[in-house]
Amino acid sequence: MTRPNCRPAASARHITLTAVVIQAVALILGLVAWVAALSVAGGWFPITVATDIAVAAAGLILTTAVLRSPALRGSAKSRLRRS
Numbered sequence: 001m002t003r004p005n006c007r008p009a010a011s012a013r014h015i016t017l018t019a020v021v022i023q024a025v026a027l028i029l030g031l032v033a034w035v036a037a038l039s040v041a042g043g044w045f046p047i048t049v050a051t052d053i054a055v056a057a058a059g060l061i062l063t064t065a066v067l068r069s070p071a072l073r074g075s076a077k078s079r080l081r082r083s
Helices: 009-040 045-067 076-082
Strands: none
Touching: 009 045
16 A cells, blocks of 8 residues: 655655755855864863764764665665666
């Protein structure tokens, strides 16, 4: 039985790939901002920015894991059935 409002796996893969790209850009910009903050500010500010960067990196790792999951890649049997 199929659900009527379900997106196909190809669409989910595209959405997840877009999320990976956005998160990677955000991580790079966060690193640039952190390096700039280290040169200007002292104290706790650079540590809180470093924490935000670590959270962004963890999100990127988890999203990449979802992108590589068998559900989004499809199994070999399902690829054979489609062709």
